[in-house]
Amino acid sequence: MTAPAEPSRPLVVAVIGAGPSGIYAAEALTVQARLPVEVAVIDRLPVPFGLVRYGVAPDHHAIRSIRHTLERTLDRPGVSFYGDVTIGRDLSIAELRGCVDAVVYAYGAGADRRLDIPGEDLPGSLAGPELVAWYCGHPDVHPDAHTSGPADSTYESDRGRVVVRLVNQASSAVVVGVGNVALDVARVLVKTADELADTDMAVEVLESLGAKQITDVHILGRRGPAYTAFTTKELRELGQLPDLDLVVHAPDLDLDPSSLAAVASDKVAARNVAVLREWATRPPSGASRRIHLHFWVRPVEVVGPERVTGIRLERTAISPDGYLVGTGETSVLAAELVVRSVGYRGVALPGAPYDESTGRVPHAEGRVIRDGDISADEYVTGWIKRGPTGVIGTNKSDAVETVASLLADVDAGALVPAGRSGALDRLLADRGISALDLAAWRRIDAAEVQLGLRHGRLRSTLAHRIELLAAAAEPTCQTPDTL
Numbered sequence: 062m063t064a065p066a067e068p069s070r071p072l073v074v075a076v077i078g079a080g081p082s083g084i085y086a087a088e089a090l091t092v093q094a095r096l097p098v099e100v101a102v103i104d105r106l107p108v109p110f111g112l113v114r115y116g117v118a119p120d121h122h123a124i125r126s127i128r129h130t131l132e133r134t135l136d137r138p139g140v141s142f143y144g145d146v147t148i149g150r151d152l153s154i155a156e157l158r159g160c161v162d163a164v165v166y167a168y169g170a171g172a173d174r175r176l177d178i179p180g181e182d183l184p185g186s187l188a189g190p191e192l193v194a195w196y197c198g199h200p201d202v203h204p205d206a207h208t209s210g211p212a213d214s215t216y217e218s219d220r221g222r223v224v225v226r227l228v229n230q231a232s233s234a235v236v237v238g239v240g241n242v243a244l245d246v247a248r249v250l251v252k253t254a255d256e257l258a259d260t261d262m263a264v265e266v267l268e269s270l271g272a273k274q275i276t277d278v279h280i281l282g283r284r285g286p287a288y289t290a291f292t293t294k295e296l297r298e299l300g301q302l303p304d305l306d307l308v309v310h311a312p313d314l315d316l317d318p319s320s321l322a323a324v325a326s327d328k329v330a331a332r333n334v335a336v337l338r339e340w341a342t343r344p345p346s347g348a349s350r351r352i353h354l355h356f357w358v359r360p361v362e363v364v365g366p367e368r369v370t371g372i373r374l375e376r377t378a379i380s381p382d383g384y385l386v387g388t389g390e391t392s393v394l395a396a397e398l399v400v401r402s403v404g405y406r407g408v409a410l411p412g413a414p415y416d417e418s419t420g421r422v423p424h425a426e427g428r429v430i431r432d433g434d435i436s437a438d439e440y441v442t443g444w445i446k447r448g449p450t451g452v453i454g455t456n457k458s459d460a461v462e463t464v465a466s467l468l469a470d471v472d473a474g475a476l477v478p479a480g481r482s483g484a485l486d487r488l489l490a491d492r493g494i495s496a497l498d499l500a501a502w503r504r505i506d507a508a509e510v511q512l513g514l515r516h517g518r519l520r521s522t523l524a525h526r527i528e529l530l531a532a533a534a535e536p537t538c539q540t541p542d543t544l
């Protein structure tokens with residue numbers, strides 16, 4: 062048996078996606094001392110941090126502060142950030158693989174799941190991830206002025222304007238799904254702009270929310286209270302909002318035998334049911350806003366002649382053989398806004414392996430499977446590996462597993478550093494592509510803090526790509542002529 066090669070040249074790894082999963086992979090690659098590694102963390106957006114910036118609710122300050130830890134990883138020796146570079150457009154996967162030793166796919170789950178019911182695309186029906194992207198100031202939902210219509214138009218390609226209009230025309234909203242995103246959406250929809258002023262929301266988002274009239278938000282669970290996907294801390298948070306009544310229909314909380322078994326075997330389910338039961342005992346206080354939690358109902362149609370006026374629901378039950386079934390009993394819940402918050406879905410990256418049936422990159426312990434075989438230089442981590450589940454920290458253990466596979470492959474001689482340092486930079490330079498580095502992010506960071514201070518806040522997110530690029534630009538030396 063031959064001993065594993067002693068690599069003297071650094072292993073060059075490109076991580077596609079600068080969200081938590083990609084940055085945790087960069088961390089796992091560079092905290093080990095077995096071999097030198099250079100990591101390029103590439104993102105199509107001008108800024109790093111993925112869902113920590115564009116998914117975690119703006120009022121969840123502690124979770125958003127994970128950004129600082131992620132930023133320290135981007136600053137580690139051997140790690141470089143390449144923002145504003147789109148793999149699949151600026152460079153193909155094949156070109157990228159040609160200039161690094163290994164690629165790690167960490168590009169997340171960029172699409173939303175659908176309900177596949179009539180009326181789902183009526184004006185007034187929105188995907189939860191789109192609403193989240195809007196209130197977090199994502200450039201995809203805040204296009205630059207020149208890419209959308211004139212300010213007074215109803216040009217539908219500016220999804221940000223569409224979202225503002227829909228939110229501001231509603232007094233009652235329905236959120237389909239009982240996961241943590243549904244809780245985030247419900248909170249943001251009932252909170253006033255004043256209550257959100259201590260967040261880093263973009264100025265235009267906060268101003269838009271100031272015109273909101275929503276008093277009632279209905280959260281719908283297609284199964285019973287023992288089957289929610291909430292984490293209990295996030296659920297309890299709703300109960301702490303001032304001037305808000307939580308409306309839970311007590312009979313919905315009766316547990317059938319399968320629910321009793323779920324509660325007995327799952328501590329989170331038991332805690333969530335206990336929280337809901339306590340809320341069901343609270344008499345209404347006459348608060349000015351309400352969040353209603355409904356269980357055992359599934360949406361069968363989004364209703365409205367031209368725009369949403371309500372949602373038709375069917376009562377559900379668990380059949381004797383354990384399946385969720387409709388009872389045939391339907392009713393219409395009036396609402397002007399329907400937000401489907403039923404999860405995310407991974408999408409294909411051109412040139413990368415992808416399994417349409419799962420919405421993920423196929424893999425074995427993080428090693429990508431291409432055309433039925435393990436690929437020698439491709440790895441995967443995060444939501445595009447395991448699906449859109451878990452909390453931010455789940456991505457850390459996930460990345461550790463993937464990087465352990467990668468390092469084992471180096472030890473086994475299956476992945477060999479080929480002296481590719483600098484090849485990615487040369488390729489980008491040849492193409493005339495200027496990636497944004499960590500220093501550029503720090504200029505954006507400083508600009509967001511400055512903008513926030515001007516509005517009496519700690520920071521304000523720059524929502525448009527054009528604003529991010531302007532803030533990222535290095536200051537030019539001013540000569541007396543230009544002063």
Ligand code: NAP
Pocket residue numbers: 117118121124175176237238239240241242243245282283284288289290292295359360402403404405449450451452453
């Ligand atoms: P999720 O946790 O998967 O929840 C999706 C919900 O949608 C489930 O209640 C599911 O019910 C329901 N659903 C799915 N299809 C449906 C349909 N056709 N009709 C009605 N209901 C349907 O997804 P998520 O809320 O988007 O969250 C994604 C991930 O991000 C989760 O891991 C979540 O914990 C995490 N996250 C965490 C935080 C936090 O920690 N603060 C915040 C936001 C997100 P069934 O169970 O019946 O399928």
